[in-house]
Amino acid sequence: MHILQPKHFKLNEKDSEKLLTELNISKAQLPKILSTDPALPEGCNVGDVIKIERKEGDKIEEYFRVVV
DSSP states (O other): OOTTSOEEEEOOHHHHHHHHHHHTOOGGGSOEEOTTOTTSOTTOOTTOEEEEEEEETTEEEEEEEEEO
16 A cells, blocks of 8 residues: 555444445445455455545545445
């Protein structure tokens, strides 16, 4: 992983269901990320939810994607 690359984390099923409930959406409504993306952590499968942490100034912004 490169130092400038945002951190990617695979959410477990419990956390991904909690996120989807909070946002009141389904996995199909999340933005997509390809399973061949080199930034993905090892062991990611199609349908997994990925949390991306990007530092913006003093804050850490969180983004979510579903693996396709």
